[in-house]
Amino acid sequence: MNVRSQISMVFHLDKCIGCHTCSVACKNIWTDRKGAEYMWWNNVETKPGTGYPTKWEDQDIYQGGWVKNGDTVSLKGAGKLKGLKNIFHNPNMPVLDDYYEPWAYRYQDLFDAPEGNDQPIGRAVSLITGEPMEIQAGPNWDDDLSGTPDYARQDVNFKHLSKAEQEAMFQLEKMTFHYLPRICNHCLNPACVGSCPSGALYKRGEDGVVLINQERCRAWRMCVTACPYKKSYYNWNTGKSEKCVLCYPRLESAQAPACMHSCVGRIRYLGVMLYDADQIQAVASCDESQIVDRHLGIYLDPHDPAVIKAAKINGIADSTIKAAQNSPVYKFVKEWKIALPLHPEFRTLPNLFYVPPLLPAMASVSEDGKYDTVSEHLLTGVEKLRVPIRYLSSLFTAGNDQKVVDVFKRLHAVRVSRRNTTVKDVSESQLNSVMNDAGIDVHMANAIFRLTSLATFEERFVIPAAHREEAIEMLENTGDYKGSTGFGFKEKPARGL
Amino acid sequence: MLDFLLFGALPYVALAVMLIGSIYRYTKNGFQVSSLSSQFLEGRQLFFGSQFFHWGMIMLFLGHLIGFLIPSAVLAWNGDPVRLLVLEFSAFGFALSSLIGILLLIKRRLTTKRIQMVSNNMDYVVYAVILVQIISGLAVAYYGRWGSNWFASVMTPYLRSVFAFNPNVDVIAQLSTSNEMALLMVKTHITSAFVIIGIIPFTRFVHFLVAPVDYIWRKYQLVIWNWNNKEIRNSRNYFPGKSRDFRNN
Ligand code: HEM
Ligand code: SF4
Ligand code: SF4
Numbered sequence: 001m002n003v004r005s006q007i008s009m010v011f012h013l014d015k016c017i018g019c020h021t022c023s024v025a026c027k028n029i030w031t032d033r034k035g036a037e038y039m040w041w042n043n044v045e046t047k048p049g050t051g052y053p054t055k056w057e058d059q060d061i062y063q064g065g066w067v068k069n070g071d072t073v074s075l076k077g078a079g080k081l082k083g084l085k086n087i088f089h090n091p092n093m094p095v096l097d098d099y100y101e102p103w104a105y106r107y108q109d110l111f112d113a114p115e116g117n118d119q120p121i122g123r124a125v126s127l128i129t130g131e132p133m134e135i136q137a138g139p140n141w142d143d144d145l146s147g148t149p150d151y152a153r154q155d156v157n158f159k160h161l162s163k164a165e166q167e168a169m170f171q172l173e174k175m176t177f178h179y180l181p182r183i184c185n186h187c188l189n190p191a192c193v194g195s196c197p198s199g200a201l202y203k204r205g206e207d208g209v210v211l212i213n214q215e216r217c218r219a220w221r222m223c224v225t226a227c228p229y230k231k232s233y234y235n236w237n238t239g240k241s242e243k244c245v246l247c248y249p250r251l252e253s254a255q256a257p258a259c260m261h262s263c264v265g266r267i268r269y270l271g272v273m274l275y276d277a278d279q280i281q282a283v284a285s286c287d288e289s290q291i292v293d294r295h296l297g298i299y300l301d302p303h304d305p306a307v308i309k310a311a312k313i314n315g316i317a318d319s320t321i322k323a324a325q326n327s328p329v330y331k332f333v334k335e336w337k338i339a340l341p342l343h344p345e346f347r348t349l350p351n352l353f354y355v356p357p358l359l360p361a362m363a364s365v366s367e368d369g370k371y372d373t374v375s376e377h378l379l380t381g382v383e384k385l386r387v388p389i390r391y392l393s394s395l396f397t398a399g400n401d402q403k404v405v406d407v408f409k410r411l412h413a414v415r416v417s418r419r420n421t422t423v424k425d426v427s428e429s430q431l432n433s434v435m436n437d438a439g440i441d442v443h444m445a446n447a448i449f450r451l452t453s454l455a456t457f458e459e460r461f462v463i464p465a466a467h468r469e470e471a472i473e474m475l476e477n478t479g480d481y482k483g484s485t486g487f488g489f490k491e492k493p494a495r496g497l
Numbered sequence: 498m499l500d501f502l503l504f505g506a507l508p509y510v511a512l513a514v515m516l517i518g519s520i521y522r523y524t525k526n527g528f529q530v531s532s533l534s535s536q537f538l539e540g541r542q543l544f545f546g547s548q549f550f551h552w553g554m555i556m557l558f559l560g561h562l563i564g565f566l567i568p569s570a571v572l573a574w575n576g577d578p579v580r581l582l583v584l585e586f587s588a589f590g591f592a593l594s595s596l597i598g599i600l601l602l603i604k605r606r607l608t609t610k611r612i613q614m615v616s617n618n619m620d621y622v623v624y625a626v627i628l629v630q631i632i633s634g635l636a637v638a639y640y641g642r643w644g645s646n647w648f649a650s651v652m653t654p655y656l657r658s659v660f661a662f663n664p665n666v667d668v669i670a671q672l673s674t675s676n677e678m679a680l681l682m683v684k685t686h687i688t689s690a691f692v693i694i695g696i697i698p699f700t701r702f703v704h705f706l707v708a709p710v711d712y713i714w715r716k717y718q719l720v721i722w723n724w725n726n727k728e729i730r731n732s733r734n735y736f737p738g739k740s741r742d743f744r745n746n
Binding site for chain 1: 535536537547610613615709711725
């Protein structure tokens with residue numbers, strides 16, 4: 001057992017209101033620069049929809065991620081042979097128009113326009129060429145457009161749905177959509193790292209954050225292709241690739257990443273997971289039918305004495321182990337089993353988990369023309385959900401419907417249990433059967449309810465101390481410097497005249 | 498005199514500038530070492546331009562390298578006229594491929610507005626020297642037959658003398674051939690080669706100094722630790738790190 005610690009995340013999709021505050025917070029801090037205008041390290045897309053960049057999930061187009069190759073995995077569209085062969089021109093790389101051409105408006109024209117009979121307008125100009133342009137697409141161009149032929153119906157996940165199932169999704173009365181906020185997953189088996197010919201990308205040992213060394217990136221742009229989530233971006237101005245840094249300067253000072261801190265729906269959770277690094281290859285290359293179980297199985301129980309011992313042998317700090325024990329992510333993913341990885345079939349072992357959206361319960365109209373909101377009718381089983389299970393299983397479980405149903409039974413049981421506590425119109429037999437079916441008790445239901453709806457900042461973000469201060473001990477004998485001028489100064493800070 | 502400047506002095510100036518400049522740029526300003534790919538802004542025209550150009554260029558480079566390292570093998574190969582022709586024609590083919598490639602790249606850069614936004618003067622300098630280099634190379638092959646023999650028997654000794662710090666300028670200066678054009682082209686080809694070497698640190702040419710050969714034997718995954726967790730939390734290490742151990746202090 002080779003225990004390592006990983007900062008991981010949970011996004012609760014039922015809570016996302018699609019406000020894009022997260023995206024804007026990230027943009028303001030990190031990508032508000034020339035060459036990065038088009039980048040959204042955090043983006044929120046509407047599902048069903050084509051996403052950003054368009055159809056990013058379709059690996060027949062972009063050739064991202066890993067594929068099983070015997071008892072190991074190889075990169076689908078990059079790697080030693082394919083990558084170096086394609087280094088002069090990368091046929092699978094998304095180009096600007098697959099994202100969108102960033103623009104601004106000529107606001108000054110509004111003021112400078114001569115007096116006349118028409119309203120002055122501020123035309124859109126390209127942020128790349130500076131020329132007037134027709135806007136074709138934007139970072140969330142499919143926002144709320146469920147049902148439209150150009151976006152929703154082009155969703156890549158429909159590959160796995162029959163025509164009838166697809167049509168059912170677009171019936172007006174049953175129309176459904178949900179939001180999917182995405183950031184880099186800081187994967188355990190990152191395809192971006194594996195694909196980089198110059199070794200500029202790496203995973204930080206201490207907390208598992210995946211970074212690009214800007215000094216070593218040479219614009220071979222293989223990571224852009226290899227990341228199946230399209231979360232590594234090419235900066236056309238500097239000639240370097242960039243990606244989500246999980247706000248590591250904030251993490252190191254125990255602040256939540258900007259997207260998480262600002263999240264209006266409070267859908268985001270962040271915490272430590274301990275995992276067994278020796279298993280990565282075996283898990284990443286397992287059979288596709290097992291990939292979710294094996295992936296979730298790589299995370300270790302932080303309360304298990306054997307795990308704690310192995311963690312200490314690996315030099316993991318006590319504070320980190322404690323954070324792992326209090327991790328909200330551990331609860332969602334391992335204890336309650338209601339969070340799933342996005343597209344596990346890409347085999348990068350992502351560390352961002354989603355609580356799939358149960359979506360609104362549907363009330364029917366009763367005989368007297370009123371909405372029937374009696375629990376018994378309102379909270380019917382998961383079979384009556386608006387969104388086809390197939391669709392969600394294509395997103396979150398590599399096609400395993402049962403796994404999604406299991407999660408939904410739990411989420412449903414939590415609602416029935418809370419309904420029982422607050423409205424009190426649930427019969428005991430109904431409650432018992434729902435809870436038994438889901439395999440949870442009232443205690444767990446309350447815990448899920450609490451962390452989902454009432455959790456404080458400290459409960460949602462359990463960030464271990466980075467212990468950056470200990471780094472100095474690797475370099476200097478701190479005792480030697482006692483009483484001297486301090487670590488940061490090169491010379492004595494002499495008092496000025 | 499000109500000959501001495503071009504073939505006796507220029508090589509050293511170029512090599513020195515290249516070495517010092519590249520090392521300086523790599524160590525002091527790694528951020529500026531990049532192939533500056535523009536595929537993100539324009540991919541379709543780049544495909545033909547870049548592929549034709551680079552594959553031709555790499556093959557020619559390897560060809561010159563073999564001629565430099567093992568000239569006897571080249572001469573032996575050329576002993577048979579059929580093989581000589583095969584070699585000459587493939588080299589000519591690769592040069593044509595590079596030429597077509599670079600012309601496509603130039604056209605692409607000049608006519609694409611988006612690419613214009615990421616172009617600078619040095620990009621055009623690069624195009625110019627490459628054009629001179631490829632065209633003079635083609636001319637040498639055409640006028641002065643057979644270039645591969647000649648490279649192995651004249652050029653290699655000259656280059657080796659340069660690297661031995663005892664440049665034998667005379668071999669080049671006193672080259673006599675019935676064909677004036679061939680002579681002129683040979684001299685141009687050598688001169689512009691050294692110019693290319695000299696301007697490496699100031700242009701996007703740096704990108705082939707950092708060609709990612711080590712990727713071939715590297716492990717795919719890369720994990721980097723800020724510090725050594727095990728050592729730092731070991732209570733027996735009073736002062737871990739550069740092992741200024743308590744006892745030795
Ligand atoms: C194995 C070595 C080499 C590698 C891996 C390499 C790779 C690349 C890459 C990735 C680009 C960017 C293409 C793009 O815009 O996406 C590029 C551009 C370029 N390379 Fe190379 N290259 C190599 C050798 C060379 C050599 C030997 C030369 C010339 C002597 C050369 C000259 C150029 C030029 C002029 C460009 C600019 C093309 C343009 O944008 O118009 N390269 N190279
Ligand atoms: S999501 Fe993409 S960029 Fe992020 S670690 Fe995984 S492979 Fe790399
Ligand atoms: S800020 Fe939160 S609620 Fe708003 S879109 Fe982002 S993830 Fe969803």
